[in-house]
Amino acid sequence: MNLSAKYSACLKGELLCPGDKSISQRVLIIGSFLNQEILISNILASSDPICTANALNQVNANLTFNKLSNTVKTVKRQMPFQDPTESLDLGNSGTGARLLTGFLSGLGINATITGDKSLSSRPMKRIVEPLTKMGFKLNSNNHRLPIEITQSIGSSFFEYNSPISSAQVKSSILLAALTGSIETKITEPIGSRDHTERMLKYFGADIHSEIKNEKNIIHFSPSDLSIQDENYYVVGDFSSAAFLIVAALISEDSEIIIRDVGINPTRAALINVLKEMGGNIEFTKVKQVSNEEVCNILVKNSQLKGADIGGDIIPSLIDEIPILSIAASFADGKSKISDIGELRVKESDRLNAISKGLDAIGIKNCTDNTSITIEGKTGYIEQIDNIKSFDDHRIAMSFLVAGLRSKRGIIVNNCENIVTSYPNFVSDMNQLGSRIDEVK
Numbered sequence: 001m002n003l004s005a006k007y008s009a010c011l012k013g014e015l016l017c018p019g020d021k022s023i024s025q026r027v028l029i030i031g032s033f034l035n036q037e038i039l040i041s042n043i044l045a046s047s048d049p050i051c052t053a054n055a056l057n058q059v060n061a062n063l064t065f066n067k068l069s070n071t072v073k074t075v076k077r078q079m080p081f082q083d084p085t086e087s088l089d090l091g092n093s094g095t096g097a098r099l100l101t102g103f104l105s106g107l108g109i110n111a112t113i114t115g116d117k118s119l120s121s122r123p124m125k126r127i128v129e130p131l132t133k134m135g136f137k138l139n140s141n142n143h144r145l146p147i148e149i150t151q152s153i154g155s156s157f158f159e160y161n162s163p164i165s166s167a168q169v170k171s172s173i174l175l176a177a178l179t180g181s182i183e184t185k186i187t188e189p190i191g192s193r194d195h196t197e198r199m200l201k202y203f204g205a206d207i208h209s210e211i212k213n214e215k216n217i218i219h220f221s222p223s224d225l226s227i228q229d230e231n232y233y234v235v236g237d238f239s240s241a242a243f244l245i246v247a248a249l250i251s252e253d254s255e256i257i258i259r260d261v262g263i264n265p266t267r268a269a270l271i272n273v274l275k276e277m278g279g280n281i282e283f284t285k286v287k288q289v290s291n292e293e294v295c296n297i298l299v300k301n302s303q304l305k306g307a308d309i310g311g312d313i314i315p316s317l318i319d320e321i322p323i324l325s326i327a328a329s330f331a332d333g334k335s336k337i338s339d340i341g342e343l344r345v346k347e348s349d350r351l352n353a354i355s356k357g358l359d360a361i362g363i364k365n366c367t368d369n370t371s372i373t374i375e376g377k378t379g380y381i382e383q384i385d386n387i388k389s390f391d392d393h394r395i396a397m398s399f400l401v402a403g404l405r406s407k408r409g410i411i412v413n414n415c416e417n418i419v420t421s422y423p424n425f426v427s428d429m430n431q432l433g434s435r436i437d438e439v440k
């Protein structure tokens with residue numbers, strides 16, 4: 001499916017932010033382990049969490065996903081988790097594959113994890129290595145999927161110094177620690193998103209973090225979990241809101257409100273960067289929901305200026321680099337985004353995908369292995385080569401937002417994968433006043 005996007009005078013209006021993908025994945029997994037009746041609302045009914053829910057049901061989790069009401073019901077299981085009869089297909093979801101590998105290893109389940117072409121090319125050594133050191137038996141295809149988990153028992157204590165700041169690695173280990181009852185200490189160079197820690201704490205786990213010598217250290221001790229409430233609300237996905245925020249910033253006379261957006265500081269650092277670039281963004285009605293900070297975000301059109309971004313802030317805006325590159329493209333002056341080598345192993349090689357897309361719309365840029373420099377343009381896009389999405393949802397949505405600055409319109413090819421994280425992206429954008437259409 002190819003989509004076209006065109007200049008529209010302004011974006012106006014208010015909408016509810018779709019549920020957070022990372023949190024949706026975690027509450028499906030941890031919720032199924034709680035083995036109690038829970039109603040999860042505002043869950044993201046996109047293909048990534050749906051793949052995770054299906055995989056969990058294959059091991060007897062008993063989750064009922066209602067895609068129309070964005071809810072999931074978990075019920076008390078009559079039987080324990082069991083080995084699946086077929087392999088577990090996690091589709092495009094790195095979070096699903098990596099977190100479930102840890103979770104199932106600790107449970108002592110025999111299973112094979114598979115995924116689509118993009119997921120099958122992504123690195124899995126980062127989880128296979130620590131989980132193996134924990135005592136679990138895993139076979140991978142040269143550190144790629146499929147991963148075969150063979151029933152095994154982990155050690156009673158595990159300490160891991162992670163070479164990278166990755167919430168998926170940390171969470172895979174923590175979920176293996178949870179289901180395998182393993183006392184665990186993890187050190188990461190810079191704190192990555194902490195949704196797993198917050199959720200485990202919310203459900204009564206013995207877990208705490210500390211910063212020592214600038215590193216983030218997480219301590220987990222096995223204990224029983226319990227629920228405080230039979231209802232769990234998934235806060236809005238900051239990463240989805242980010243597309244709307246940048247869209248409003250770069251479109252003339254725009255003013256929008258996005259409701260119930262999760263603004264966990266380990267996720268929402270893009271806001272600090274955009275404000276520093278001159279973005280008119282305000283938080284209202286800040287509150288705590290499900291042990292996550294949430295608020296409404298008011299955004300007004302602003303002339304941005306270029307910025308230098310890099311270092312410790314990167315893990316807390318790692319998924320927002322594509323849309324940040326679009327903001328930088330329409331800023332006054334040059335921007336440099338450094339220390340983003342991890343982008344090479346996301347759903348696509350995002351550094352390459354961003355650079356190729358910017359070339360196609362005539363925005364001067366240059367990349368090296370770990371950074372991109374972008375020369376902003378305060379006017380409109382003139383060049384209109386079709387843009388390749390590289391089958392990557394965030395690349396597709398970022399360039400559709402860039403289309404707001406094209407009077408002739410731009411076309412982004414192969415946008416199918418938008419459904420992995422933000423199925424209502426086109427209708428939400430068009431409800432605010434953009435003009436995104438399918439090209440027949």
Ligand code: S3P
Nearest residue numbers: 022095165166167168169318319
């Ligand atoms: C995620 C962690 C990040 C992020 C991904 C979701 C998570 O990946 O890019 O989209 O839910 O834990 P890494 O752990 O590889 O940095």
